[in-house]
Amino acid sequence: MGTELKPTVTPAETLDRLDIRLGRVLRAEPAPGTPKPAWRLTVDFGKYGTRLSVGRFTGHTPEELVGAQVLGVLNFEPRPVGDSVSEVLILGVQFPGAPSGEATFLTPAATAKLGSKVF
Known part of the structure; x- marks a missing residue:
């Protein structure tokens, strides 16, 4: 059985504080210096600019990633990951059958405008 749910919170305490927007992957390359394999x-993100993200989406090939629409948190502080600085957190879930931490990205069911806000 999975872990227990976290305590109930209000949207104002959580989702309203996050700036989650839709982007499109332009490039995917191996991320140098990371402790585990990852893509840079x-x-x-349209009018919100182009951002760099480092993530463990290595269950996908670069060809699968480039062109994909993804959801990213734009207002987290940038953080060093290996030899890069990750400027945005791309949201994902556990990749089926992969080791812990390996992810597949979240994407909308229909193509939408870049920069669109998640609500």
């Missing part, structure tokens, strides 16, 4: 993704 260049993601276009």
Whole structure:
């Protein structure tokens, strides 16, 4: 059985504080210096600019990643990951059958405008 749910919170305490927007992966390349294999993704968020993200989406090939629409948290502080600085957190869930921490990205069911806000 999975872990217990976290305590109930209000949208004002959580989701309203996060700036989650839709982007499109422009480039995917191996991320140098990371403790585990990861991709360095260049993601276009429309009028919010192009941002760099480092993530463990290695169950996907670069060809699968480039062009994909992804959801990213734009207002987290940048953080060093290996030899890069990750400027945005791309949201994902556990990749089926993969080791812990290996992710597949979240994407909308229909193509949407880059920079669109998650609500």
